[in-house]
Amino acid sequence: MSAVTVRLPTVLRQQANGQSAVSVAGSTVGEVVDELVLGYPDLKSNLLDEAGTVRKFINVYLNDEDIRFLDQLETTVVEGDEVAILPAVAGG
Amino acid sequence: MLSLSRTSWLEILAEAWRVYPLEACGLLLADRSADGALIDESGQADRPIQRFVPLKNAANSSRVFQLDPMGYMKVERMADDDGSEVVGVVHSHTHTAAYPSATDVREATMPLVPPTWHWVIVSLAWGSPELRSFRVQGQKSDWLLAWGSDSEYKKGSEYKKGTDKWGIAEEQVWLR
Numbered sequence: 001m002s003a004v005t006v007r008l009p010t011v012l013r014q015q016a017n018g019q020s021a022v023s024v025a026g027s028t029v030g031e032v033v034d035e036l037v038l039g040y041p042d043l044k045s046n047l048l049d050e051a052g053t054v055r056k057f058i059n060v061y062l063n064d065e066d067i068r069f070l071d072q073l074e075t076t077v078v079e080g081d082e083v084a085i086l087p088a089v090a091g092g
Numbered sequence: 093m094l095s096l097s098r099t100s101w102l103e104i105l106a107e108a109w110r111v112y113p114l115e116a117c118g119l120l121l122a123d124r125s126a127d128g129a130l131i132d133e134s135g136q137a138d139r140p141i142q143r144f145v146p147l148k149n150a151a152n153s154s155r156v157f158q159l160d161p162m163g164y165m166k167v168e169r170m171a172d173d174d175g176s177e178v179v180g181v182v183h184s185h186t187h188t189a190a191y192p193s194a195t196d197v198r199e200a201t202m203p204l205v206p207p208t209w210h211w212v213i214v215s216l217a218w219g220s221p222e223l224r225s226f227r228v229q230g231q232k233s234d235w236l237l238a239w240g241s242d243s244e245y246k247k248g249s250e251y252k253k254g255t256d257k258w259g260i261a262e263e264q265v266w267l268r
Contacts, residue, residue: 007168007169007172009168009206010168010177010178010206011204011205011206012204020172046203046204055203057202057204058204059161059165061161061162061165064162064166066161066162084165084168086164086165086168087202087203087204087205088158088159088161088202089158089164089199090151090156090157090158090159090195090199091117091156091157091181091183091192091193091195091196091199091200091211092155092157092193092194092195092196092199
């Protein structure tokens, strides 16, 4: 288990006691996300669908890399890593 | 109300022409500590736009845009570090007027897209460019948490120009 920092966009901070970043323990990105929503249950329905997977309009990054190009939620994290969560913004 | 400097307006226009015929996109930042001194008719207090940051259109299209996700993340980090805040998104329309498309309304009302954002559209469809700004209407924060059974969300796509039911409505633009 490693302590990593999770950066939250403004729109999610209210559900994390106003914090812009929180420290969470885990050994993979998936564990970090699970631990995050355990600590801040209000975040859960925004981040995960009913099956417990990250919603498709949400991008998750590990140290500036999109986890879709890594090992997705299985990506290993180490002490001091930074996970960032952001919505996909698009239009026509 | 959107308060935009003439410099930012020219930067938006320059970016729109630079990437034409593709759609341009970018983010608007305001000073986090600035007073929301501008009160429009709806009583909404908005901070003036400090700057425009162009981002790559990850969709690489003349019909749709997608903010380059990495670029967006870097702007959020920069904003955290320098005391500013992302308060809006800009994109260009290359073939249609500066009004939200059905796709714009759907995307603007997606959960987690900040409901307070200015949605600025610049159109290059005709000789002189036009710029309009829009805001999501309604208590989006209430249904952020009610995604699964969300009927309000679907109403977003029912927006038609000139109607003001739930969805997205035009706001005043002040060029300073």
